[in-house]
Amino acid sequence: MPDPNRRYHALPPYPLAGMKEMRRRIEADGVDVIDLGAGDAPIDPPPSVVEKLREVVSDKSYSRYAFQMGLPVLRTAIATFMLQRFGVKVDPWTEILPLIGSKDGLAHLPFAYLESGDAAIIPDPGYQAYIGAVTLAGGEPHLVPLRPENDFLIPLAEVPADVARRARILFLNYPNNPTTAIAPDSYFSEAIEYCERHDIVFAHDNAYSEFGFDGYRPRSVLEFDGARDVAIEFHSFSKTYNMTGWRLGWAVGNSDMIAALTKVKTFMDTGQYLGIQAAGVAALESWATWVPGNIATFQGRRDGGVQAFSAAGFDVLAPKATMYLWIPVPGGEPSEDFARRALEQEGVIVLPGSSLGTGGEGFFRVALTVDDVRMSEAARRLARLVG
Numbered sequence: 001m002p003d004p005n006r007r008y009h010a011l012p013p014y015p016l017a018g019m020k021e022m023r024r025r026i027e028a029d030g031v032d033v034i035d036l037g038a039g040d041a042p043i044d045p046p047p048s049v050v051e052k053l054r055e056v057v058s059d060k061s062y063s064r065y066a067f068q069m070g071l072p073v074l075r076t077a078i079a080t081f082m083l084q085r086f087g088v089k090v091d092p093w094t095e096i097l098p099l100i101g102s103k104d105g106l107a108h109l110p111f112a113y114l115e116s117g118d119a120a121i122i123p124d125p126g127y128q129a130y131i132g133a134v135t136l137a138g139g140e141p142h143l144v145p146l147r148p149e150n151d152f153l154i155p156l157a158e159v160p161a162d163v164a165r166r167a168r169i170l171f172l173n174y175p176n177n178p179t180t181a182i183a184p185d186s187y188f189s190e191a192i193e194y195c196e197r198h199d200i201v202f203a204h205d206n207a208y209s210e211f212g213f214d215g216y217r218p219r220s221v222l223e224f225d226g227a228r229d230v231a232i233e234f235h236s237f238s239k240t241y242n243m244t245g246w247r248l249g250w251a252v253g254n255s256d257m258i259a260a261l262t263k264v265k266t267f268m269d270t271g272q273y274l275g276i277q278a279a280g281v282a283a284l285e286s287w288a289t290w291v292p293g294n295i296a297t298f299q300g301r302r303d304g305g306v307q308a309f310s311a312a313g314f315d316v317l318a319p320k321a322t323m324y325l326w327i328p329v330p331g332g333e334p335s336e337d338f339a340r341r342a343l344e345q346e347g348v349i350v351l352p353g354s355s356l357g358t359g360g361e362g363f364f365r366v367a368l369t370v371d372d373v374r375m376s377e378a379a380r381r382l383a384r385l386v387g
Contacts (some may be wrong), residue, residue, distance in 0.1 A: 034347060036348060049286070062273070078284065099249040102251075107132065108265055109133070116139075126357060134169070140166070142163045146176070169203055193226070207236040209240070211295060228253070231253050241286075241294075242294065313386070314330065335361055339364060346381035
């Protein structure tokens with residue numbers, strides 16, 4: 001049989017790819033495993049979401065092809081949310097596109113904009129869908145390390161001039177996974193100006209738009225002057241509404257970019273099940289009353305996690321956003337070695353920073369997916385690895 005092509009072979013290993021099998025083997029030996037790896041909290045979505053799906057699942061009209069138009073009421077609900085939450089008015093028909101999860105849009109966007117030899121500027125560490133999509137589309141990923149001394153922001157002024165000339169997409173993600181960094185308003189404005197000057201698509205992954213703590217309010221890039229000319233933003237139901245497996249999200253922004261992404265997706269899929277889109281409407285309608293309580297739960301877990309890991313001797317700061325802790329690996333041990341020992345010796349799954357790019361080396365990520373009791377136990381176990 002033929003060998004997969006060079007683009008396939010250029011793909012890096014995907015994070016957590018072998019973790020499920022290792023976990024299965026260890027649990028079979030009777031080990032109590034605490035999973036702090038994937039950002040997939042076992043918490044219920046809003047009751048109205050589940051009820052809406054129950055209501056429509058037997059309705060045959062929801063079982064037809066959704067196509068890229070999707071459920072019109074979902075488009076209008078998204079537009080209402082963007083206006084209420086960010087003060088941004090968008091056209092439901094030309095500036096919004098329902099997605100099969102935000103990853104769907106992020107992964108297909110490069111197929112609309114990259115030619116062979118074109119570059120995409122990508123944060124390192126970062127969501128691996130960026131580098132995978134650019135590679136498969138034939139583009140060149142230009143990885144920029146996210147460093148503490150730069151507040152985990154890409155220093156755009158330091159991007160080489162030849163890369164800037166060839167760049168067609170800039171991927172940014174704030175609040176940031178995995179570093180938990182937030183971007184000041186001035187940085188968004190700088191990035192918009194940079195993309196305008198170099199004729200680059202500004203692709204903003206805003207999956208954690210509602211995960212702000214201590215009064216911090218994450219912003220949409222579309223709130224900033226000039227964004228409509230250069231930006232497309234990606235939102236997700238996964239984290240905000242505990243709907244990771246439901247696979248629903250949306251893109252919003254520049255109408256030409258929305259049209260280009262729509263055309264690409266027309267050849268790739270026929271849209272998400274309309275019943276799940278109806279459930280998405282119910283989720284958005286619950287935003288004002290249900291989401292604050294869910295975010296308060298995660299803020300409590302953040303506080304408990306910071307306290308537990310600090311007490312166990314780790315150097316950890318309380319993030320203002322996201323559902324993670326980004327913790328330096330003690331003693332300079334490679335993060336992958338630390339994560340492997342954590343699972344094999346202590347039954348704790350953490351994500352090594354290097355699995356999200358070489359720029360993540362020296363750190364490990366903890367997902368706030370367990371309660372304080374389990375988090376404290378996990379921290380105590382990991383402390384034994386470095387004690």
